[in-house]
Amino acid sequence: MNLPANLHYTKDHEWISVDGDTATIGITDHAQRELGDIVYVDIDTLDKDIAQHDVFGTVEAVKTVSDLFSPISGTVLEVNAKLADAPETVNSDPYGDGWIVKMSVKDASELADLLTAETYGELIGA
Template sequence: MNPSDRRYTQDHEWIRVDGDTATVGITEFAAKQLGDVVFVELPEIGRTLERGEAFGTVESVKAVSELYAPAGGTVAAVNAEFESSPELVNDDPFGDGWFIKLKPFDSSALKELMDAAAYDTFLKDAE
């Protein structure tokens, strides 16, 4: 997928919209900061999330980090691959390493998130 298809939070989550479904994950930067991921905890399907609400955790050899919803919505799917392959977070954070899918979701939140260029600038300014 093209990076311009995603929007980003300051907490390093991304969201990508495909029709009426939004897919959520963490950025490559966040995955590298975490180190080797050993466990992922995700919400139950059907849970309703508010924008900014913690919805799960990622445990790595370095730390445990919370995941935050970049938009409100209902959890329509979770990535079951993490049960046997939590390393997908590190190996493919923008592809197979997605966390949840929201449907329906609050698309108005997207305009408040960073595009790829703004996120790159955000990372450079944080250095």
């Protein structure tokens, strides 16, 4: 199981990487394995303010649709355009080219509520 130590994680299986006042968000390796083959990523929150824990989009796999919950509060700045034509990139590279959105960081103190790689690994039994 791939759990990069430099990322923060949520109990809902999202990861977040923060660079200055911009965060990159995606779903974890564990989440993409549980979902199976991802066929569509739907993000309708571009340029919208999202509160921590609110839904910012969905990921559709062959047999299910899963909500995406924001690890932090902020504004959705960018949606990964590659996913429109190649949603399976989330399966093949969840921590790299398979990122889903970039957001502004409204309140950096919210990061303290997130899980470390070690704690997330314990949560999923990795």
